[in-house]
Amino acid sequence: MVxxxxxxLDGIxxxxxxxxKLAEEESLVVLPGITVGLxxxxxxxxxxxxxxxxxxxxRIKTFYNRHTRGIKM
Incomplete structure (x- = not known):
């Protein structure tokens, strides 16, 4: 869990x-925490x-950097 x-993040x-957005932009699927109450x-x-x-x-890093405000990883 993360x-x-x-x-x-901008736009999230x-x-x-x-x-x-991760699935749409990078074709990766992760589970939103809300589905398990987080x-x-x-x-x-x-x-x-x-x-x-x-x-x-x-691809997760690329997605995160595209949506990060200011500092890039």
Whole structure:
């Protein structure tokens, strides 16, 4: 589980919005925390070989940087 700091993100309203935009922009699906009672958290699960995980984490980083206010990671 990862807590979202929405004050750092432009154009992201909540965990559901984060998940929908991540799926739309990067073709990655993560579970919004609201589905398990944790508003503004996301659940990342994986069952893939390391090369696929590296690609997926790179796409999450790209998405985050595209939506971050100010400092880029």
């Amino acid at each position: 807590k979202l700091n929405l004050s750092l 309203r909540d965990d559901m919005d984060f998940c929908l 508003k503004n958290w996301v659940r990342i699960t994986f069952a893939a070989d390391p090369s696929h995980l590296e690609d997926a984490l790179g």
